[in-house]
Amino acid sequence: MNYKYFPHTDADIQHMLDRIGIKSMDDLYADVPESVIVKEYNLPSALSEIEIREFFKELGNKNQQLTIFAGAGAYDHYAPAVISQLISRGEFLTAYTPYQPEISQGTLQYIFEFQSMISELTGMECTNASMYDGTTATAEAMLMAIAAGKKKNKILVSSTVNPNILEVVRTYAKFHGVEFEEIQAEDGVTSKADMEKKLEAGDVAGVIVSSPNKYGIIEDFDGFADSIHAKKALFIINADPSTLAVLKTPAEWGADIACGDGQTLGIPLNYGGPYVGYLSCTKDLVRKLPGRIVGATKDVDGKRAFVLTLQAREQHIRREKANSNICSNQSLMALYVTIYMALMGKKGLQEVNELSYSGAHYLYEQLLATGKFETLYNRPFLKEFTLRSLVPAKKVQEKLLENGIFGGIEVEDGCLSFCVTEKRTKEEIDKLIALIKEM
Amino acid sequence: MKYYDKLIFELSKEGRKGYTLPENRLKNYSLTALPENLKRKEEAELPEVSEFDVVRHYTNISNKNFGVDTGFYPLGSCTMKYNPKINEEICSLPSFTGLHPLQPDSTTQGALEVYYNLSHALAEISGLAEFTLNPYAGAHGELTGLMVMRQYHMKRGDLKRTKVIVPDSAHGTNPASAAVCGLQIVEVKSKPNGRIDVEDLKPLLDDTIAGIMMTNPNTLGLFETEILEIAKLVHECGGLLYYDGANLNPLLGKCRPGDMGFDIMHINLHKTFSTPHGGGGPGDGPVGVAKNLVEYLPNPQVRKAEDGTFYLHRSEDSLGRVSGFVGNFGVLMRAYTYILTLGKEYIKYVGPLATLNANYIKESLKDCYYLPIEGVCKHEFVFDGLLDKSTGVTTLDVAKRLLDYGYHAPTIYFPLLFHQSIMIEPTETESLETLDEFIAIMRKVAKEAIECPDEVKSAPHNTPVRRLDETTAAKHPILRYRDLKAM
Secondary structure (H helix, E strand, O other): OOEOOEOOOHHHHHHHHHHHOOOOHHHHHOOOOHHHEOOOOOOOOOOOHHHHHHHHHHHHHOEOOOEEEOOOOOOOOOOOHHHHHHHOOHHHHOOOOOOOHHHEHHHHHHHHHHHHHHHHHHOOOEEOOOEOOHHHHHHHHHHHHHHHOOOOOEEEEEOOOOHHHHHHHHHHHHHHOOEEEEEOEEOOEEOHHHHHHHHHOOOEEEEEEEEOOOOOEOOOOOOHHHHHHHOOOEEEEEEOOOHHHOEOOHHHHOOOEEEEEHHHOOOOOHHHOOOOEEEEEOHHHHHHOOOOOEEEEEEOOOOEEEEEOOHHHOHHHHHHHOOOOOOOOOHHHHHHHHHHHHHHHHHHHHHHHHHHHHHHHHHHHHHHHOOOEEEOOOOOEOOEEEEEEOOOHHHHHHHHHHOOEEEOEEEEOOEEEEEOOOOOOHHHHHHHHHHHHHO | OOOOOOOHHHHOOOOOOOOOOOOOOOOOOOHHHOOHHHEOOOOOOOOOOOHHHHHHHHHHHHOOEOOOOOOOOOEOOOOOOOOOHHHHHHHOOHHHHOOOOOOOHHHEHHHHHHHHHHHHHHHHHHOOOEEEOOOOOHHHHHHHHHHHHHHHHHHOOOOOOOEEEEEOOOOOHHHHHHHHOOOEEEEEOEOOOOOEOHHHHHHHOOOOEEEEEEOOOOOOOOOOOOHHHHHHHHHHOOOEEEEEEOOOHHHOOOEOHHHHOOOEEEEOOOOOOOOOOOOOOOOOOOEEEOHHHHHHOOEOEEEEOOOOOEEEEOOOOOOOEOOOOOOOHHHHHHHHHHHHHHHHHHHOOHHHHHHHHHHHHHHHHOOOEOOOOOOOOOOOEEEEOEOOHHHOOOHHHHHHHHHHOOOOOOEEOOOOOOOOEEEEOOOOOOOHHHHHHHHHHHHHHHHHHHHOHHHHHOOOOOOOOOOEOHHHHHHOOOOOHHHHHOO
């Protein structure tokens, strides 16, 4: 059985069996009922490394590399080369959760940096060590609101929130026994009047909105916090952290909890994962914040150090009384976006938004000028927007696809969303416009 | 090596840059046009550093970390095996990493094939019908699996089944996942031999029981020898059996949870299937189910059409959606690479060799550490502290002393069945030499506990930092640089 991942020689095995005092490897499983012992798996035969490379090269050829003009929860932003090199270091990649802080200061420190940077972007006082993704972070924000709301058991979610987020929150709500209600949209944004009406009905623990919303619109949440807080509910904003370098922060809107997906901070599309969720809150809520949290402290010699803290909230201590079952974070991806934020820094993230804004608004105008689209909602947006298509939506999608472009996600019947990031060149945008003109 | 003690913020200097971006050729369109009330008032205080600053900084802090690549990591219940490098190469292929998750199925056939074939390989290894790979982690898989359990009962209109039985030795995530899923927890006791007490279980089984959550081998590393009887009893009462796949590694090549009667299970790809732990994630927590539960799996599901193409499917009976897209796809790529690399010829040795390694350590140390339950274990085992309790040296002290000698500590104070638990899991990728060196150090620490206990109690001495003040950290939490700077 000599094999590259098993260092055991036959002599080693014999020596070990002797020490244990058994005759054969089978004796290690003598207590397993004979009826469930498996003979052989129906699996493919082992491949050498040369064959593995060839295998995946061929599989990769079955995928189509497209120019991405789509968003809807996954964005094609630029990632500096430094990041993948650094996160591949075995010291980061192959470490476990930092339960032994004395030999995990690398992990603990970058998580502290992650928390600090996300707090800078959201304006919130506390951020945890990261969540699986933006959808589950939003569901956890809901659980926080329910836990903080004592007996209140209803959550209001704006219907302008991305449908995948909405669906995940709905799933968690259903099984946790939380009443889930949607707030109507009005002219592409959350209806404040409908929200207030539903708050009035009582029992609301939290309200969830998003910015930008599923149409790409930057919503104006003026007065939301007052209405929500008047009913002692929590205000939860799901926000794209990349845009927060320029847009009004959840803290400035008066949110109690901010959440979202850090994928926009340079993480490759990766066919949907791994991404990284973030979850931030006010100081008052920190003991309701799920997952890992890193804090600064000192060691016995007075050296500055970092450690997992407030662990009394977590599942391994509180078991069924914990507010969440989350155990891990999305640590390596938190490192990914931390390095991204360090490289891009204060100015770079603003520049990314400026470039995306310029490209998206150019495309928006030019698409309208083709006469093949018309305005859906005349509202501010940044990198993503939605138009009503005057030709069948499917035809637009197919035409683009035939020409190597993925764009035009159908947000609603006949309404297509497009997204432009700093990676899209003017030539690529012009090509898309020319294809639409041909239709 | 010089001790490095900087935060990235402390390298910041106004005007430094770590990036280049193309020139804006569409300057007519500018953010300045956005309404003022939609913009943030003050700039986010992100660092301003050069590219090389960033490279040195993160390289330096990585040196304060310990990974599987650094040294032996006998962390019980965590299966810290070698993370093959080819997996990293494959998961980084641009032909996969460039795919947008909402691209039409016709343009993602390679990715869908990976998903479909991996899920079927896991089904074969587990003896279950079908897997979803959407859950992001073990705990997320548990939650999803319990949702399947509840969805099954709900769809049958059996609404009173709201309790789930969890052994007292279970991982903390089991009861927490059950609670998040809206289930009440009923605890079943272990017998002195560490196994579930079937006599204690019987009276708990009635028509309010949704199911039971078990790990097998359990958290003591012991095989639940009465599993077939337990499965029969739970099924007879109308409940389902949930298998916590945290301890799947020793079963590889020997037996399958599905054959033992389990209906639902999750797998930690970052344990059994060699994907890196990444300092606490991303992992992936696929959930497998028996045939009658397939429709309840979360959406989207990946199916194969008659013409051999793959597509994303939305099941009407599904419990709903638990993830943005189709899980941590990059992690799936690594696990699939691992399975194809080992193939049916070698995967069957994983469990037996892991089990061999664990028993070898156990037998080599039980004369200086207290082994509460004798007999052959599986992939891991638990000591209840040092054999000689008179020294005052605790499990924590032993763990910290091991750090001085270049080892990661075992899992400590878990399971909760003993006061001084030391849980050791060596995995199959460690050599006899590594185990012998570890055994020698463990014996040395036991000796030190008698001869120079203070040296052990004040350990570690040689690590980048020493024992931390966790109490102050929790009492006055400082969670971001802005607050640290203000102090």
